[in-house]
């Protein structure tokens with residue numbers, strides 16, 4: 001129906017061309033046109049954080065970001081973080097701490113946490129809680145997630 | 159009975175170990191597939207048109223424009239679904255509105271189109287001709303003389319228990335024990351109150367969704383966000399009048415379910431669309447639809463009266479509840495009946511009377527939500543216990559210890575209590591919360607205790623030894639993220655004395671899995687765990703017979719050894735599971751398979767003890783117990799309550815995986831914290847006013863206390879697998895009650911309405927003179 005528009009994106013280090021409906025959000029384009037699925041649609045309103053990705057290294061809500069605005073910027077999702085040491089450490093601590101239950105929030109939380117450790121390699125618990133306050137988790141009660149981020153930071157500092 | 163610690167009997171085994179869930183890995187890598195992540199060749203996308211009216215007759219549809227819209231392949235309305243009706247207790251619900259709409263947001267039509275955007279666009283072009291009817295917006299209105307009736311054919315609906323339905327009364331339940339009326343005369347102190355609780359939204363982070371595909375013979379395969387592939391199958395088949403053999407239900411990973419994904423959501427509509435389009439259709443709800451169309455926790459009005467002797471001994475309690483059912487019965491009769499079974503709390507109260515009425519209203523259906531009616535009555539009951547204690551000078555621990563039920567006692571109306579670690583839960587909380595805060599200031603401490611059952615309904619397990627001696631476990635229980643696959647594999651590995659990672663857990667599949675009622679009611683570890691253990695034991699027995707022949711000795715001389723080996727006691731020689739399974743597959747006896755089904759069958763009601771009318775659960779299960787302590791601060795200008803510290807102790811019989819139990823206690827408490835302090839679905843007339851995460855607040859990382867101390871108490875239940883009982887709900891139940899007790903301690907004011915918003919708490923403080931605003 002609506003006209004498709006061709007965009008070129010830098011996604012997880014690769015240049016991709018994608019035809020996506022005018023006005024499509026990055027979340028829609030990634031999911032429907034590119035099958036990049038780690039970012040989830042939890043609310044589509046910018047509240048839950050499940051769709052968090054990195055643009056030029058900064059966490060953003062893919063559901064609030066127009067695909068057209070991403071041209072010329074580097075988009076990174078969990079699929080593209082295989083070689084990232086900070087992320088690998090965070091992932092390991094999340095697996096071990098019990099910070100993963102249903103997992104729907106997990107990718108967004110890890111991306112927010114990675115950004116925090118980038119800015120503040122030795123965050124206090126309060127700083128971790130503030131950094132994650134835009135990512136809703138309905139399962140864990142947050143305690144084990146905060147534990148995981150703190151212990152990952154400690155390990156990375158060694 | 160002990161605090162959790164390594165059990166010497168099972169050293170080297172799996173049970174009692176905090177093994178990380180194997181699914182964690184794909185989840186941290188963003189690779190786990192949920193319903194929205196599934197695609198099929200040729201797949202269409204579905205969208206739903208919601209009713210704008212609370213109560214209206216549907217005179218007709220004009221689909222012309224919508225059918226001609228770009229990308230549209232099929233449209234389904236009530237005209238397409240026949241007169242089949244589904245429902246767990248009362249079969250009152252069509253797949254999609256048919257004849258009438260009963261709430262704002264009810265699905266009226268659905269479109270399958272090439273893209274989600276096209277499907278949504280076409281929905282807006284559908285014209286429905288409505289004749290508006292007066293609506294019922296509260297249970298009180300529903301029971302009033304001359305009230306508009308929602309279900310004119312209620313008398314004809316199939317009901318699975320004695321519901322007593324009439325007019326807008328969906329069901330009624332009456333339970334009693336002793337003689338309450340005359341018992342009041344024996345009481346030295348009586349407290350009495352009326353309490354109201356609000357509707358709470360589940361807000362599973364994954365909105366509901368489904369994907370249906372139809373094969374060349376018209377047989378349907380259905381994936382969906384669910385808590386039971388078998389309830390999905392039953393609901394879809396009942397509402398679409400399909401034979402169950404024509405529908406196969408599967409599950410991807412589920413982004414949590416706290417009751418909202420147990421019964422049907424939009425699976426029947428998705429199947430109807432796929433059947434009509436003859437192509438795969440995926441329908442994923444928006445967050446707003448998930449708020450408006452799925453289900454929520456019931457608002458309750460609770461009238462409660464409790465009496466005790468001067469020494470604190472409880473004598474009598476009476477509890478009457480009026481429950482908003484919403485437009486369809488769903489699990490509501492069960493929730494109300496269960497709330498009444500729980501309304502006495504874990505106490506010896508010789509005279510106890512409980513009655514409830516569940517009333518249809520023109521709102522979305524209310525249904526199962528973690529706690530299942532327990533949090534509502536507990537909010538009333540646990541405050542009254544404190545009030546009696548206060549009047550008699552007994553501290554909260556003392557009055558509860560004095561009255562608590564003991565092992566071997568009977569619960570209200572009759573179930574016998576097996577293990578009971580409540581005393582240890584109270585000890586753990588009291589010891590840890592003793593004294594002032596770290597900075598020396600006094601605590602505003604609140605306590606509440608609770609019990610919850612695990613056991614309900616049918617379940618099964620199939621354990622197969624593969625050719626190489628490793629194991630495949632198939633139970634049909636959907637893991638919704640809480641870790642039941644892990645726990646069940648631990649039980650299986652333990653029984654077989656095999657390494658945990660050699661047990662593979664099959665994904666639920668109605669074609670291949672044994673029946674499992676569902677991942678609900680705190681039941682999987684206990685009930686399915688029993689079936690798993692028994693099925694694994696059968697495999698051990700079969701392996702033993704092989705080993706006896708292979709080692710040429712009597713079975714009685716054999717022992718099962720760690721790592722999947724069987725040897726002769728006192729001798730070094732043994733045979734491996736691989737050798738045994740190879741022999742069984744290729745030479746003697748056939749492959750090793752253990753299979754066990756069971757249904758919890760201890761009766762709830764003891765007719766010698768109690769009268770029970772309209773009891774929806776004739777067999778409920780074993781009891782877990784918990785004590786919850788909280789320390790709160792109340793801002794004396796805003797009334798805002800902040801929970802500073804939490805002590806949550808739960809007797810789960812045996813923690814198969816202590817870490818997973820802990821996270822249940824954390825997550826349950828935080829969901830209960832939201833319920834206690836601010837979560838509330840608000841209606842503006844008939845329309846839900848806050849169906850979004852912007853307007854409906856759930857706790858974030860900043861809203862939860864850092865100090866949540868958990869204490870796992872293990873009083874093994876003789877019937878549970880390795881002694882285990884349920885742990886899924888008990889961490890939530892007591893949150894609102896404990897917080898209300900702490901707020902009363904801090905402010906001197908009692909509260910009878912949830913949530914305890916700043917406004918309400920401040921008003922209470924002004925009344926009791928504890929707000930600085932007043933002195934200012």
Ligand code: FES
Nearest residue numbers: 043044046049063
């Ligand atoms: S889906 Fe983007 S913030 Fe919720």
Ligand code: FES
Nearest residue numbers: 102103137138139
């Ligand atoms: S793990 Fe389920 S929402 Fe966070």
